[in-house]
Amino acid sequence: MKDRLEALKVEAIGQIKESQELKDLQAVKVAYLGKKGPITEVLKGMGKLSAEERPVIGAYANEVRDSIQQEIDKKQTELENAAILEKLAKETIDVSLPGRPVKQGNAHPLTAVVTEIEDLFLSMGFTIAEGPEVETDYYNFEALNLPKGHPARDMQDSFFITEDLLLRTQTSPVQARTMEKHEGQGPVKIISPGKVYRRDNDDATHSHQFMQIEGLVVDQNVRLSDLKGVLETFAKKMFGDDRKIRLRPSFFPFTEPSVEMDISCFKCSGKGCSICKQTGWIEILGAGMVHPNVLEMAGFDSKKYTGFAFGMGPERIAMLKYGIDDIRHFYANDIRFLKQFKNA
Amino acid sequence: MLISYNWLKEYVNVEISPSELADKITKSGIEVEMVESLNKGISGVVVGYVQECIQHPNADKLRVCKVDVGQGEVSQIVCGAPNVAQGQKVAVAVPGAVLPGNFKIKKAKLRGEESHGMICSLQELGVDTKLVPKEYSTGIFVMPSDAEPGSDALEYLNLNDHVLELGLTPNRADCLNVIGVAYEVAAILEQEVKLPNLTIATIEEKAEDFISVHIDSLEDNPYYGAMIIRDVKIGPSPLWMQNRLMASGIRPINNIVDITNYVLLEYGQPLHAFDYNRLGSKEIVVRRANEGEHILTLDDQDRTLKNTHLVITNGKDPIAVAGVMGGATSEVQNDTTNVLLEAAYFASQRVRAASKDLGLRSEASSRYEKGIDRNRVYAAAMRAAGLMAELAGGKVARGIVEAGKREVNTYSVKMDVSRMNGLLGTEISPEQTGAIFDRLGFSYKEAEGQFEVVVPSRRPDITIEADLIEEVGRIYGYDRIPTTYLLSEARPGGLTKNQSQRRDIRAYLEGAGLYQAVTYALTTPAKSTHFSFSGEKVYPIAVAHPMSEERSTLRMSLLPQLLEVLQYNRNRSMEDIAIYEMGSVFINRQEKLTELPEEYAFVSGAVTGVFNEHLWQGERKTVDFYVLKGILEGLMSELNLSERITYEAGEIENMHPGRTAIVKLDGISVGFVGQLHPALQKELNLKDTYVFELNVTNLLEKETDQMVYQTLPRYPSITRDIALVVDQELPAGDLTTVIQAAGGELLKEVNLFDLYEGEKMEEGKKSLAFSLKYFDPERTLTDEEVVTAHNRVLKSLEERFGAQLRK
Numbered sequence A: 001m002k003d004r005l006e007a008l009k010v011e012a013i014g015q016i017k018e019s020q021e022l023k024d025l026q027a028v029k030v031a032y033l034g035k036k037g038p039i040t041e042v043l044k045g046m047g048k049l050s051a052e053e054r055p056v057i058g059a060y061a062n063e064v065r066d067s068i069q070q071e072i073d074k075k076q077t078e079l080e081n082a083a084i085l086e087k088l089a090k091e092t093i094d095v096s097l098p099g100r101p102v103k104q105g106n107a108h109p110l111t112a113v114v115t116e117i118e119d120l121f122l123s124m125g126f127t128i129a130e131g132p133e134v135e136t137d138y139y140n141f142e143a144l145n146l147p148k149g150h151p152a153r154d155m156q157d158s159f160f161i162t163e164d165l166l167l168r169t170q171t172s173p174v175q176a177r178t179m180e181k182h183e184g185q186g187p188v189k190i191i192s193p194g195k196v197y198r199r200d201n202d203d204a205t206h207s208h209q210f211m212q213i214e215g216l217v218v219d220q221n222v223r224l225s226d227l228k229g230v231l232e233t234f235a236k237k238m239f240g241d242d243r244k245i246r247l248r249p250s251f252f253p254f255t256e257p258s259v260e261m262d263i264s265c266f267k268c269s270g271k272g273c274s275i276c277k278q279t280g281w282i283e284i285l286g287a288g289m290v291h292p293n294v295l296e297m298a299g300f301d302s303k304k305y306t307g308f309a310f311g312m313g314p315e316r317i318a319m320l321k322y323g324i325d326d327i328r329h330f331y332a333n334d335i336r337f338l339k340q341f342k343n344a
Numbered sequence B: 001m002l003i004s005y006n007w008l009k010e011y012v013n014v015e016i017s018p019s020e021l022a023d024k025i026t027k028s029g030i031e032v033e034m035v036e037s038l039n040k041g042i043s044g045v046v047v048g049y050v051q052e053c054i055q056h057p058n059a060d061k062l063r064v065c066k067v068d069v070g071q072g073e074v075s076q077i078v079c080g081a082p083n084v085a086q087g088q089k090v091a092v093a094v095p096g097a098v099l100p101g102n103f104k105i106k107k108a109k110l111r112g113e114e115s116h117g118m119i120c121s122l123q124e125l126g127v128d129t130k131l132v133p134k135e136y137s138t139g140i141f142v143m144p145s146d147a148e149p150g151s152d153a154l155e156y157l158n159l160n161d162h163v164l165e166l167g168l169t170p171n172r173a174d175c176l177n178v179i180g181v182a183y184e185v186a187a188i189l190e191q192e193v194k195l196p197n198l199t200i201a202t203i204e205e206k207a208e209d210f211i212s213v214h215i216d217s218l219e220d221n222p223y224y225g226a227m228i229i230r231d232v233k234i235g236p237s238p239l240w241m242q243n244r245l246m247a248s249g250i251r252p253i254n255n256i257v258d259i260t261n262y263v264l265l266e267y268g269q270p271l272h273a274f275d276y277n278r279l280g281s282k283e284i285v286v287r288r289a290n291e292g293e294h295i296l297t298l299d300d301q302d303r304t305l306k307n308t309h310l311v312i313t314n315g316k317d318p319i320a321v322a323g324v325m326g327g328a329t330s331e332v333q334n335d336t337t338n339v340l341l342e343a344a345y346f347a348s349q350r351v352r353a354a355s356k357d358l359g360l361r362s363e364a365s366s367r368y369e370k371g372i373d374r375n376r377v378y379a380a381a382m383r384a385a386g387l388m389a390e391l392a393g394g395k396v397a398r399g400i401v402e403a404g405k406r407e408v409n410t411y412s413v414k415m416d417v418s419r420m421n422g423l424l425g426t427e428i429s430p431e432q433t434g435a436i437f438d439r440l441g442f443s444y445k446e447a448e449g450q451f452e453v454v455v456p457s458r459r460p461d462i463t464i465e466a467d468l469i470e471e472v473g474r475i476y477g478y479d480r481i482p483t484t485y486l487l488s489e490a491r492p493g494g495l496t497k498n499q500s501q502r503r504d505i506r507a508y509l510e511g512a513g514l515y516q517a518v519t520y521a522l523t524t525p526a527k528s529t530h531f532s533f534s535g536e537k538v539y540p541i542a543v544a545h546p547m548s549e550e551r552s553t554l555r556m557s558l559l560p561q562l563l564e565v566l567q568y569n570r571n572r573s574m575e576d577i578a579i580y581e582m583g584s585v586f587i588n589r590q591e592k593l594t595e596l597p598e599e600y601a602f603v604s605g606a607v608t609g610v611f612n613e614h615l616w617q618g619e620r621k622t623v624d625f626y627v628l629k630g631i632l633e634g635l636m637s638e639l640n641l642s643e644r645i646t647y648e649a650g651e652i653e654n655m656h657p658g659r660t661a662i663v664k665l666d667g668i669s670v671g672f673v674g675q676l677h678p679a680l681q682k683e684l685n686l687k688d689t690y691v692f693e694l695n696v697t698n699l700l701e702k703e704t705d706q707m708v709y710q711t712l713p714r715y716p717s718i719t720r721d722i723a724l725v726v727d728q729e730l731p732a733g734d735l736t737t738v739i740q741a742a743g744g745e746l747l748k749e750v751n752l753f754d755l756y757e758g759e760k761m762e763e764g765k766k767s768l769a770f771s772l773k774y775f776d777p778e779r780t781l782t783d784e785e786v787v788t789a790h791n792r793v794l795k796s797l798e799e800r801f802g803a804q805l806r807k
């Protein structure tokens, strides 16, 4: 009987090994280990054996059964793995094909520059003040020390709507309005970004509509040296840590003293190139200490309060930063232009 | 303002190079925009003496000259200039010389004749044609007879000079003349200013014997001075004077006119020379022009005057427009012998009015407009009269005939050193301060840091303490001012809620696939009213003097400009575009605008062509209404407004009448979304285009609830789907509203998941399928509760719309 079992074992293992698919294996299992299988048959004939032989053969039969089962399990895992691999192989795709595009627009470069500047000043404790784009002569000019007939009004040819209303030529009226709201109490610490308008013919460097960002600080003991500190921080953050700044005396009706700020050229670091017109310096913004008349008109005591103001043009900054050569690009909104500023 | 470096050095000692000087001037407050070398790379040009000049044997227009070019060397030079003649001193470019543009001179043969060099015109030496004296404008330039053959011709012609171009701000009109710049340079370099000597010899006869002066209004003309210079001989002015005029951008005419221009440049005082014999009377009367009065000006133009213009008359007729231009009848001519020299101070408004109306802007008028130094008028007259005596052989009659006050009193301004240091952030001592005022030529009194500074009449821009502080600061040097940080207490900056929401809107729309555009606020009158949804009557706002019709009227909607952007891109074959803009629009409800118009922040979008595509998967979906509505729904959810927003079919000018929804917040219109009217699409040559426009100001004005966390459901929800048959024109939104209302507390979600309008439906009907989700966050719902709520929904739908469950 033992021989019979041994033969069954060899036969079964042989068939297991030959099984190619899970159902073959299942058939082998049923054939050999099933209730009607040969091993069961063998065990049924155990009654004929002696009491000594019975446990030995019984044990042996179980052993055979186990080892067949083990072989089946082993083969089953093998076949299953092969099936998975085959399935995966069939599922293979071309990963080099382009992915499904995710719709994603981006900000206009001017907005990108304005937002960057806003964030910088917000981090320095400034808030953002806004005002109307159609302004009164009073806020646009008179409150800024530019009475009617002042020659400096010619510096800005304006779009008047009526004798008293015009498209603002600068964002400074927001400063005048903000100071007025403070009713003579400092501190005021704002920047005012926005659109402004001047009667200019549109060409590569002029635009009848453009953006400005102005800043204003009014408090007790505000000094020109503080303005220098703020502007230096701004220049380094905007144009790089190794930028140097230079203040040059200038003239604006609403500040006294007035300055213009140059930064050392970020292209040539001061050696001279076409961007800085060989001077090593690039003019970035105008600034100054708020004119006492402007303070007084807005209700501040100019003996007690001082302040500084500065103003810059985001177009110019964007043109410098990105090497854009024509201001009209900003307003044409060519989609191929806009799409370039994904990371701006 | 063009300043000759060599001329400047006559009044102030300058030992640094023109470019170093320019740098220092710029740093101290006047921007030198350019330093131009008058020697544009020229070398090898010497003075030559034309010993002989004969006709070229083979060419009518050429002459063969024997020219002494110094050290006994005589060269044969062929010259084509019509005015070359024997006995002239001329500028000769000898072989090896280089002319502007790197033009090298070589020996040559011209029509068979040897030519060893070239006799030069001023143009060939780099002088602008419009500055070359008329008599030499088409030929060579003839130099004075005392020029030494062989010596450097550039020295004679002052072409080794440099010109500094100053960009002057309106406050620094004092630097519109060489002496003014000399004061500035003297302050910068710590030097003295040397002024011209003004003592002149006069003859016995008195000026007042020749002329009387009367001014109608001292307000228009605070001062008028007339001097008489007799027996002048008109001729060219000396070369040094011509050179300086040319370097300053003025063409030499004759000695008398050149002198008035020279003194104008030197002192900043406009002067006019009349031919005394042609005045037509012995009196000068300054008055307003009569309305419609005529004058023939120097340029032979007949001018019609207004009564806002000021004229100089001979008591009867105008002989000059004050400060603007002289008349032709009294013009100095070649036969002029007696000159009346006018040195006056005219009110800037008068000069500006005439200069603007007549379209005449001159060196003189622009100086009057910007303001001249009242206390320099007399000195300038003396200077010019002296030069007329010296350079034109004139005899100066004694005295000056005057009307008005010759000089005005100076005033002083106080300045406190500690306040100055407080404003600048410096520690400048009173001694240093005083030294700087000395350098500026300001006299002062000082006690314990309190300065009282007398402002020189040339600097009327200085009126308050801050002006003096600026003067000290700029001469001290802004680069020496320290860098400090604000002392005030730190307070947090930050965006307002409205500002940060506007940023959120932009970021959301960009995330949804739209590119931001920035367009012009000015548009055409016709476009300005398009897409208006402001309800009541609105009036376009036009600017008074537009640059063009295209940019003449303020927008009431952002869409016309966005559509222009689509067209612009389409014309460049970019047909699939998704853009948005956030900007101001201007609404005017007054027929005549008297106060600020309403100004709103709008956000608008325009999408045309393919919006979603994945080419190799065959997906290519053009934009439709629901793409844009979906974007708006997401936006409203972002703003926490979803539940208060409704979309109602409506009509907007230029929009598709059947594909437009009015967006309402709490039942009030805040914008719209839909397709452009096909007629407009066709007119603009656009494919199907969908747009939206929202009034952000109104949208954000409403308080939104503070966002509160909702407990996550711990109990299962129960979902019931229903398919309803309703009339085809019934909006799905109405069904949703009714379902929500009827479902009550337990109904948490309603989603439309199917729409069927096909042939299997009865005529005029459609089927809509909704999925309703019921749950209670606190407990498990019983079947009974859901059945009750659900039946309520079905009942309401049937009652309101006759909706039947689809079988």
Ligand SMILES: [Zn+2]
Binding pocket: A265, A266, A267, A268, A269, A270, A271, A272, A273, A274, A275, A276, A277, A278, A280, A281
């Ligand atoms: Zn550079």
